Amino acid sequence: MFEKISKYWWCQILGWLTYFLVNAFVFSSTPNTLYYVSLVVLTLMGVISTHAFRYLVRRLEWETYTMDKQLLLFFWIMVGSGTLLFICKYLIMRFIFMDEEREVDDTFRGLISAYILMTIWWATYFIYHYVERTRAEKLDQLTLQATVKELELKTIKAQLNPHFIFNALNSIRALVDENPQRARTAITELSNILRSSMAAEKAETVSMEKELNIVKDYLALETIRFEERLVVTYDIDPDTLTLQVPPMMLQTLVENAIKHGISKTISGGNVMISSHLKGLQHEITIENTGQFVENPRNGHGFGLESTRQRLSLLFGNRASFEIRNKDAQMVEARVLMPIL
Incomplete structure (x- = not known):
């Protein structure tokens, strides 16, 4: 059964599972049931957002782009997926935790945190495909x-x-x-x-x-x-x-x-x-x-x-x-x- 799982989904599962575990046991101060539920929802939204944007870039056939266009694409998908993840997190805080008094600094930090997370994800994705493509071209x-x-x-x-x-x-x-x-x-x-x-x-x-x-x-x-x-x-x-x-x-x-x-x-x-x-x-x-x-x-x-x-x-x-x-x-x- 595990042999049928692609490398991409193994990376998705292990990467977001690591994100869940780090937030659940390292960065959480007073975790409770509601916190774990919201973290599960946020992790699933992370999977959905990255997968959706991956589908988009594959439809755009980004491998055929020049280097400057690839860098521009990288920037926009990082912003897009990071913003989507932040919106999901904001809605969770707003409607699950009923937190209506979030400060501007907290909002800004949350947005930057989402962008950093998506930068790591997309950098890993692009670098992996670049290395694989280079190796395939060398083999050819x-x-x-x-x-x-x-x-x-x-x-x-x-x-x-x-x-x-x-x-x-x-x-x-x-x-x-x-x-x-x-x-x-x-x-x-x-x-x-x-x-x-x-x-x-x-x-x-x-x-x-x-x-x-x-x-x-x-x-x-x-x-x-x-x-x-x-x-x-x-x-x-x-x-x-x-x-x-x-x-x-x-x-x-x-x-x-x-x-x-x-x-x-x-x-x-x-x-x-x-x-x-x-x-x-x-x-x-x-x-x-x-x-x-x-x-x-x-x-x-x-x-x-x-x-x-x-x-x-x-x-x-x-x-x-x-x-x-x-x-x-x-x-x-x-x-x-x-x-x-």
Whole structure:
């Protein structure tokens, strides 16, 4: 039964009950039956007046008002409900206590007392709704941000897969006429990569081990294309294999190293993939032969920007990504992420 009582009515009941008890046992000097009856009537009138004015302000949709209009509304409902409560008290004194000789000072104090009481009531009401509305708006904002974040991640993933597939198909196309047997092997490797990438699509992060397996399949495919021109080395700390990383991120950076480093060098080059713990962070580096010149028109922009976006969406400012020329022959891409 009590579960059906709203917070508003709980506040009304407990608030006015407190008012009754304080006046009955604290401020009363010589209470009698008539005093308690009048106090009950006055308490009920307090409930009725505040509830009536609450109904009025809700009909006026005060939440849509500007702050200055809300303050003006607060003043008038305080005056209105306070005056109504005072009139009820005056009538009780006049007709129940038969007090016909009330002094002006007593009347003034009674009016001020009613205004103070209503000020407390309405201040509590407005502040409560302001806090609740602010909390609801904050929750809505966080929900919206989470939704936008999820949509952005899905959009980035949806862009990554076609980007990768087109490059892989170009590798296979180069083998079809030259060596059909190797082309069939390349198709098998591509099938493995696509199967792994589709599984990774379902999660925001995957283990480093799973991500590394995708990269190894991709590099196995590229090794068929480049043969001895491509040399791959790994420096992987086993403790990092269970750590979580964004899906397809490592593959994107390795693909970027192949496309813009190795493929542009006649003699080919080296790709080195490292994964280590650095304090409370997971450090991943990809080094490749070549020189980095950032230019979105040459294709660098998409892979690097998608990496930055995903790291920002998943980790905020706790993660970082940079790519630079390590020396005159090597490019280094470096990712730092918090350990998950």
